[in-house]
Amino acid sequence: MPRVKIDSNKCTGCRSCEAICSLEHFQVVNPLKSRIRIYHEPGQRLYIPIISGPFTGAQCTNKTVKVIGGVEIDGCVLCPVASCPSRHLFVEPGSEIPLKCDMCGEPPDPMCVKSCASGALTLVEVEKYATDFERSY
Amino acid sequence: MNGWMGKIIRINLSEGRHFLESLDPLMARNFIGGRGLASKILFDEIDPAVDPISPENKLIFATGPLTGAGAAASRFMVVTKGYLTGAIACSNSGGNFGPELKFAGYDLIIFEGKAKEPVYLLIEDDHIEIRPASFLWGKVIPETVGLIKQELKESLGKTDWEAREFRVACIGPAGENLSRIAAVVTDDERHAARSGVGAVMGSKNLKAVVVKGSQSINIDKHDQLKNTLFLLWEKLKEAKSTGYNLPTYGTSAGVSFYNECGIMPTHNFKYGVFDHAAKINGEEMKKKIVKGSFGCFSCPIRCGKITEVKEEGKVWKGMGPEYETLALMGASCEVDDLAAIAKANYLCDEFGVDTISAGGTIACAMELSERDYLPEEDIGFKLTFGDGEALVKLVEMICKNEGFGKVLAEGGYRLAEKYGHPEFFMGVKKQEFPGYDPRGVKGMGVAYATSNRGACHLRGLTSLSELVGIPEKVDPLTCEGKALLAINFQNFASVIDSSGMCIFAFRGIWQDGTMEALLNAVTGVGFDSAEMLKAGERIWNLERLFNLKAGLTKKTDTLPKRLLEEPSPRGPAKGHVVELDKMLIEYYELRGWDQDGVPTEEKISELGL
Numbered sequence: 001m002p003r004v005k006i007d008s009n010k011c012t013g014c015r016s017c018e019a020i021c022s023l024e025h026f027q028v029v030n031p032l033k034s035r036i037r038i039y040h041e042p043g044q045r046l047y048i049p050i051i052s053g054p055f056t057g058a059q060c061t062n063k064t065v066k067v068i069g070g071v072e073i074d075g076c077v078l079c080p081v082a083s084c085p086s087r088h089l090f091v092e093p094g095s096e097i098p099l100k101c102d103m104c105g106e107p108p109d110p111m112c113v114k115s116c117a118s119g120a121l122t123l124v125e126v127e128k129y130a131t132d133f134e135r136s137y
Numbered sequence: 138m139n140g141w142m143g144k145i146i147r148i149n150l151s152e153g154r155h156f157l158e159s160l161d162p163l164m165a166r167n168f169i170g171g172r173g174l175a176s177k178i179l180f181d182e183i184d185p186a187v188d189p190i191s192p193e194n195k196l197i198f199a200t201g202p203l204t205g206a207g208a209a210a211s212r213f214m215v216v217t218k219g220y221l222t223g224a225i226a227c228s229n230s231g232g233n234f235g236p237e238l239k240f241a242g243y244d245l246i247i248f249e250g251k252a253k254e255p256v257y258l259l260i261e262d263d264h265i266e267i268r269p270a271s272f273l274w275g276k277v278i279p280e281t282v283g284l285i286k287q288e289l290k291e292s293l294g295k296t297d298w299e300a301r302e303f304r305v306a307c308i309g310p311a312g313e314n315l316s317r318i319a320a321v322v323t324d325d326e327r328h329a330a331r332s333g334v335g336a337v338m339g340s341k342n343l344k345a346v347v348v349k350g351s352q353s354i355n356i357d358k359h360d361q362l363k364n365t366l367f368l369l370w371e372k373l374k375e376a377k378s379t380g381y382n383l384p385t386y387g388t389s390a391g392v393s394f395y396n397e398c399g400i401m402p403t404h405n406f407k408y409g410v411f412d413h414a415a416k417i418n419g420e421e422m423k424k425k426i427v428k429g430s431f432g433c434f435s436c437p438i439r440c441g442k443i444t445e446v447k448e449e450g451k452v453w454k455g456m457g458p459e460y461e462t463l464a465l466m467g468a469s470c471e472v473d474d475l476a477a478i479a480k481a482n483y484l485c486d487e488f489g490v491d492t493i494s495a496g497g498t499i500a501c502a503m504e505l506s507e508r509d510y511l512p513e514e515d516i517g518f519k520l521t522f523g524d525g526e527a528l529v530k531l532v533e534m535i536c537k538n539e540g541f542g543k544v545l546a547e548g549g550y551r552l553a554e555k556y557g558h559p560e561f562f563m564g565v566k567k568q569e570f571p572g573y574d575p576r577g578v579k580g581m582g583v584a585y586a587t588s589n590r591g592a593c594h595l596r597g598l599t600s601l602s603e604l605v606g607i608p609e610k611v612d613p614l615t616c617e618g619k620a621l622l623a624i625n626f627q628n629f630a631s632v633i634d635s636s637g638m639c640i641f642a643f644r645g646i647w648q649d650g651t652m653e654a655l656l657n658a659v660t661g662v663g664f665d666s667a668e669m670l671k672a673g674e675r676i677w678n679l680e681r682l683f684n685l686k687a688g689l690t691k692k693t694d695t696l697p698k699r700l701l702e703e704p705s706p707r708g709p710a711k712g713h714v715v716e717l718d719k720m721l722i723e724y725y726e727l728r729g730w731d732q733d734g735v736p737t738e739e740k741i742s743e744l745g746l
């Protein structure tokens with residue numbers, strides 16, 4: 001199945017993906033309505049794209065800390081789940097409806113991948129659902 | 138409204154109150170937004186003869202209709218009467234601040250008066266608050282941003298992620314000290330640096346503007362916008378400059394190119410060729426200091442270069458240096474030590490100083506010192522061209538407002554004047570030149586001389602046509618047709634700035650209808666090419682009228698004697714001077730101005746001013 005592969009080393013934090021995702025799905029530009037967000041670590045100049053997965057109503061207990069590029073990052077931030085009680089993210093402002101990536105395009109040709117000039121986002125074919133450990137940071 | 142958010146915040150700092158106003162659609166159409174709209178408001182509301190750092194001057198943060206709308210457009214403009222130039226100032230910065238201001242629901246913020254104590258402005262959608270900023274006063278930019286984020290988390294109960302999403306535009310110690318070359322810096326990423334806008338912000342006791350929003354930018358025809366964006370991305374990717382040079386090397390790619398063209402300002406604009414350019418060019422930078430790239434909001438060009446310089450016991454991190462910095466702090470000071478230039482650049486970024494003006498001023502000081510017009514004891518040490526250590530030291534003195542740095546912080550014009558040799562100041566309207574020697578690219582000569590905010594590379598970048606060939610290649614060494622070329626570039630640049638687009642996207646949108654298509658898709662107003670360029674001309678004339686009322690005259694439309702009388706000694710421009718008078722007469726005529734450079738009554742009424 002087609003999946004979006006994230007290579008955060010290539011991400012330049014331009015947020016074209018955020019703009020085009022909201023434009024595609026809501027016909028407006030608003031990063032808070034986007035199903036992809038760029039996490040950034042200001043002093044470190046580290047940019048990590050996060051794509052929203054399914055909504056979950058419960059918070060998990062195995063909190064982790066990941067080290068990327070020498071910077072400790074809360075595992076919750078990188079979780080591929082959409083929104084959960086510990087992370088108010090990927091929720092449409094106003095309506096509070098959770099947002100989930102729908103692999104837009106027919107056949108899947110996601111807008112975020114199209115808009116990514118740096119090559120951080122690419123469309124790949126995987127055999128099974130890509131889980132956390134298959135993403136490369 | 139589509140594209141525009143339709144709301145303006147007016148902050149009266151003296152009274153500590155704010156008012157909301159709505160944007161007049163007709164005015165938005167006539168002046169597009171950003172630079173145009175803010176200039177119009179400034180022109181209508183202040184006396185152009187006002188002292189730039191008095192409470193009567195106003196400071197406007199303005200976005201355009203395309204800012205944040207997804208089209209390589211992230212710019213916001215800081216418009217005020219410039220403290221360096223005394224002319225209208227419009228400094229322009231990318232990054233994420235401009236789009237965030239739109240997401241908060243506002244097109245413009247107008248600051249009036251002066252706060253009694255240091256304050257910062259917090260905007261979160263409808264919540265607008267003026268907060269005390271004494272704890273930020275005197276702090277450098279990264280520290281200021283850090284402390285604001287910390288306060289957001291600790292006092293206002295924001296989560297880590299939320300605090301991260303707040304964007305900050307602030308001044309550093311240079312702005313607080315009212316340095317005439319102080320900048321407004323957004324998040325430690327991008328700078329609106331020219332014309333001393335940071336000092337105006339400092340004079341109002343305004344340390345920072347912090348903004349976050351959740352509103353949407355409405356798009357009139359989203360399908361058309363998407364299709365235009367696909368085309369634009371394709372075009373930007375195909376062009377060598379925006380598809381390869383800028384993403385790979387950043388603007389430093391220009392060093393080798395402009396040096397070969399013979400327009401690299403060297404030895405305070407004495408020569409047009411820098412022999413050691415290979416030590417500070419794009420390839421060298423990539424090899425030695427570049428660690429990664431940064432892109433402003435929704436920009437596929439991502440020309441920002443994240444760099445790092447290691448020295449014993451300390452690692453310097455930051456962005457840049459950009460081409461202009463390399464040209465002014467490097468070639469013009471004849472410094473070929475990349476690490477020294479980078480360090481000087483980081484210092485400027487941290488303290489909020491314009492690198493172009495700082496470089497130009499130091500080059501001027503070096504020349505004065507070598508000619509024995511500037512006594513060694515005034516500086517405190519012997520200053521010669523090519524001294525990288527002295528460059529870093531002087532920049533540090535400017536940043537910290539210490540010793541001779543106090544004189545340098547006033548800019549090159551005042552420095553040269555103070556020591557009795559104004560002819561060694563390289564700039565126009567008291568503002569230092571950017572990195573193009575106009576003797577080798579004549580159009581830039583007339584563009585510099587007539588630029589409304591003083592010497593500037595963004596107002597009429599005719600070198601794009603003369604050297605790069607966009608939209609078509611013309612001979613850089615002749616004066617024929619250059620006045621018209623400068624006018625066309627100036628008008629179009631006014632449109633680009635006012636819309637919120639970045640001038641680097643120029644390569645993909647120049648004269649092929651893309652700009653109109655973007656504006657129309659986003660705003661739905663129905664601009665045609667003629668109306669759009671008319672708006673550009675209107676903005677240019679308005680700025681000119683402001684300057685004339687501010688006391689600038691035809692006499693300030695000139696270049697330093699060196700460029701007018703001293704033929705370029707070597708390189709492709711050897712033997713050339715700028716024949717300005719000829720071009721200027723033609724320029725005034727084509728602009729519809731009288732021979733004193735004043736727009737005629739017919740022109741003013743034609744433009745509806």
